[in-house]
Amino acid sequence: MKIAIYPGSFDPITKGHLDILNTAAGLFDKVIIAVANNSEKHGFLPVETRVKLIRESIKDLDNVEVDSFDGLTINYAHQKGASILIRGLRAVSDFEYEMQLSQANSALAPDVKTVFLTTKPKYNFISSSTIREIFINNGDVSKFVPEPVFEYLNKLSKC
Ligand code: ADP
16 A cells, blocks of 8 residues: 655645645545654644645545644654655755755655655646735735635634
């Protein structure tokens, strides 16, 4: 059974992330989308909220699980019996960082392979940081995030 981990901040999950996840779900037996709990970085949304919003956004994907983890991604992958790490590539600007990360991971855990996926062109430019920037400045993010995230942000803006 091929198990893949899709790790990230997902702060919040976007339609770009979902597109990558859909492709991964079609390629592997099981995909675990895992929110990295970075204790040094205070995120926009709490990790539990990000997990809840992902769960609500992926109801139609049967072979996808949602989780969060602390520490090194490769340790988490080993713990879950996963041999694949999914990462997304948007532009050349992602490439250098992603390449370094995958090489570091492969040096630490040669049994875990990184697979890079891209989205449909219409989702290619979307990042969580762009979503946060638009939201904070009262812009419309409805085209870029799944419905549960849009509803959550809507409620947040009324608080
Ligand atoms: P970001 O805040 O940049 O969206 P994440 O850590 O949440 O970052 O992203 C997890 C992974 O998903 C990363 O490999 C990132 O490059 C990838 N990703 C995010 N958005 C997209 C997108 N629109 N197209 C392709 N890959 C993406």
